[in-house]
Amino acid sequence: MANLNWVGKDEIKTHHQKVEYQTIDCKEVIGDSESENLIIEGDNLLALKSLVPYYSNSIKMIYIDPPYNTGNTSWVYNDNVSSETIKKWLGKSVNAEDLNRSDKWLNMMYPRLKLLHKLLKEDGVIFISIDDNEVANLRLLMNEIFGKNNFVGQFVWRKRTGSNDALANLSIDHEYILVYGKENFENFQGEKKDFENYKNPDNDPRGEWITDNLTCNKTATERPNLNYPITDPKTGNTYQANKNRVWVYSKERMEKYILEGKILFPKKENGTPMYKRHKSEVRSQFKPISSLLGDFLNTEATKELKNIFKKQVFDYSKSSNLIKFLVLQATNPNSNDIILDSFAGSGTTAQAVLEMNQQDNGNRKFILIEMEKHIAKPITAERVKRVINGYSFKGKEKTELFTKKLTSSQILNSKTMIKIADEVAEIEKNKKDNFTKIEKKFENNTITLNGITEIDEFKNGIGGGYKFCQLGENLLDEFGELNLNLSFSVIAKHLYFLEFKQPLKNPPKRGNFVGEFRGNFLYFFGDKKFTFSDLSSILLTLNDYEKIIVYTIAKEISPEIEQEYNLVVRKL
Ligand SMILES: C[S@@+](CC[C@H](N)C(=O)[O-])C[C@H]1O[C@@H](n2cnc3c(N)ncnc32)[C@H](O)[C@@H]1O
Known part of the structure; x- marks a missing residue:
């Protein structure tokens, strides 16, 4: 496999592991207070890491629209990587003249994609918007992180109709959306097939049908076994196979079909036999979607956002119809599927999820992350609020x-x-x-x-809600010790993930019991020494277990007891 190399790759490869877990503090609720939708203000490297204990292997669809690294809009590479090469870049603007532009971009993307991969469900799918500047690098990067075998496709998406003034007189009117699955991604929903040509003029009890071709794209030399004559049992007329396009079915299958009345013989001897294809034998009601997307122009996206805010507040938004199309294809309406967008911008993805749910009565959720303070609250969250509550519009x-x-x-x-x-x-x-x-x-x-x-005046809201969150305290303090000021449920989630690499679905609010995984019972004693009497109380509650795991500040228990009761005590 072709590998991609860039300046800083060796240093960045383990960076996502070194990023600290932080708490996610959600203080503001908009609309439905039960909603599990989140808009998080913060750098997505930190936010994604902090989501891992909660949502590892849980996200059904990811859509991201990262900076394209065009050179026209500058951005700052600021990840705190402890490497001398990379440290020199920090805080400096990345623009067209920057010779390390692609290196910086790849260093920015690598740890984020690693975390996104962790968050994606095994049957989930990730979509990444990108243009010609980095598409080739991104393909190789994604092959490395998600696996070449998990490449699903690359949409080519028409962004404008008119041409622009272009170098070499070539107007680039499209962008791409790269698509990768995780290990078990199966397929998109597809487009509903059109069955209007199916009829039943002969009252066939098997239902409506169409006439279909009986030949295939192979010659008699290529497929001698498909080159045989067939006979109409009613007239005795015989039809030879076409030497340039032989029959599509084997002789045995063809004979079976003739007996079943599935072959339509022509009235004239020189006509062509056809296959009677019944609607009931069409395996799927859906046909594949095209990799060419033509209906979601940038002008539509700009207008849509302008309608909500009455002025241009954001430059590079996508059309919510484009994201709705992806949501429709990649998620189920009624499976509580979560859609994550970690470069949220104006919040198009949230609008698309809410509108899609409204359209098909779905219960999908969204998580959005936006780093910029001047965008996250006043634009991302505000747009979603207006979509939920309604806004004045003429x-x-x-x-x-x-x-x-x-x-x-x-x-x-x-x-x-x-x-x-x-x-x-x-x-x-x-x-x-x-x-x-x-x-x-x-x-x-x-x-x-x-x-x-x-x-005339007001566009009604479509309902729903979200929590507006920020990143909070670090899970570990400056000495690498667990921050015991955090709530029990936050600590419980993190310890559970640390131990079992699984998110804890329903963390307890208090007590010592954290959770169980495959017979392993996890406990937290953060404010007292763990003693034999604590173990005895635990044993009273358990009938059968593999292991008891205890996180504690100190223990008073002998190694023999630990061995006898299959107890593992980890010091905080
Ligand atoms: C091209 S825009 C996304 C536009 C979005 N798809 C829409 O329809 O509005 C990229 C966004 O990602 C944000 N961003 C860039 N780096 C980020 C990071 N490290 N963490 C979170 N957000 C980031 C930018 O502030 C910008 O708003």
């Missing part, structure tokens, strides 16, 4: 009700066109009361039906 809002790309043969087929017109008229009739007007468009062979709502 203008038009568009909701897509129907879209269909037609093939040329469909356009020329009057029966198909009448059917589509009927379908459109039906939607128009059913939806017209929900909108100010319905707009119909036919462009690039695509029929689109949009519901237009003219909003």
Whole structure:
């Protein structure tokens, strides 16, 4: 496998392990107080590390939109890595003239991607927006961290329609979204298949069907076993295989299909037999989505944010429809899936999750992280608050009700066109009361039906809620000792993760018992010496166990007792 090397790689490889755990303090609640959504203000390196004990292997979808390292917008590499090379870079602006630009960017991304990998569920998926500046480096970096085998694809996403003034007279109108799974990612939801061509003119009890090709893209020399004649049992007419495109099925399978009436023989001897494909045998109701994304322009994103704030408050936001599309493809509505965006910017991901839940009654959650103080509260959190509670707005809002790309043969087929017109008229009739007007468009062979709502003063909120959080105290003090000022439940979560590398789902609020994993029982004695009488009390509560693990400030217990009771005492 091709490996990527850069200045600082050796020093950065273990950096994520050295980053301190901090507490995440959530003091402000907006909207629904039960909501598990979080917006965290802070550097994502620290925030992601602090999320690990709570959400390790728990995040279903990650979307990130990191700085692209274009040179046009400067950023600062400030991770506190103890290496002389890297220390020289700290606090200095990274811009177009910086010869170490890519090195710094890779050093910034590496530990964050390592932590994101830890947080992702085994069947989860990560999407990363990027452009030509770093896409090649990012692919190699992701191969290293997520594994080449877990590369799912690379969306090419059209960001503008008009061309820009460009070097070499080439207008770059697209960006990319890299997609990697973890170990068990299976597939996207896909796009609903269109079954309108399936009919049942002969009242076949097996239901609606279409005629399908019976040949394949192989010659008689390439597949001699598929080159055989077939006979219509009713007429006795025989049909030879086409030498350039032989039959698609083996002789045995073809004979079975003939008996089952699945082969449609032509009336004329020189016609072509076809396959009768029933709707019931189509394995999935969904077809694959395209890796080309064309409907989510940057202008749409800018307008959307401007509508919420009445002015331009943020420069590089993405369209919430783009993120909604990814959320729809990668998550389930009713599995409490968590979506994480650790370069949150204007908070588009939160809006997309809330809107997607509203659309399909879902219960997905979001976690957003934004580092900049002047963005996290006044823009990220404020946008989400307005989406939840509503905001004053005068203008038009568009909701897509129907879209269909037609093939040329469909356009020329009057029966198909009448059917589509009927379908459109039906939607128009059913939806017209929900909108100010319905707009119909036919462009690039695509029929689109949009519901237009003219909003006079106020756009209603869609509900939901979130907690606004900041990073708090370090888990360990300056001597590397556990910070005993923290609440029991915070300590419990961290000790549990330290011991079992699993997040503790329901931490107890008080007491000494922390949690259990595979028969191993974990206890915390932070304010007293652990004695034999404590062990006796624990034993009274346990019927069967593998090991008892105790974190304590001091112990008064002999090694023999530890051995006899399978007890492990760890000193804090
Ligand atoms: C390109 S913007 C993301 C835009 C976002 N997708 C949207 O639609 O608004 C990148 C954001 O990441 C933030 N950021 C950069 N480095 C960060 C870090 N280390 N931790 C957290 N946020 C960071 C920046 O402040 C910026 O707001």
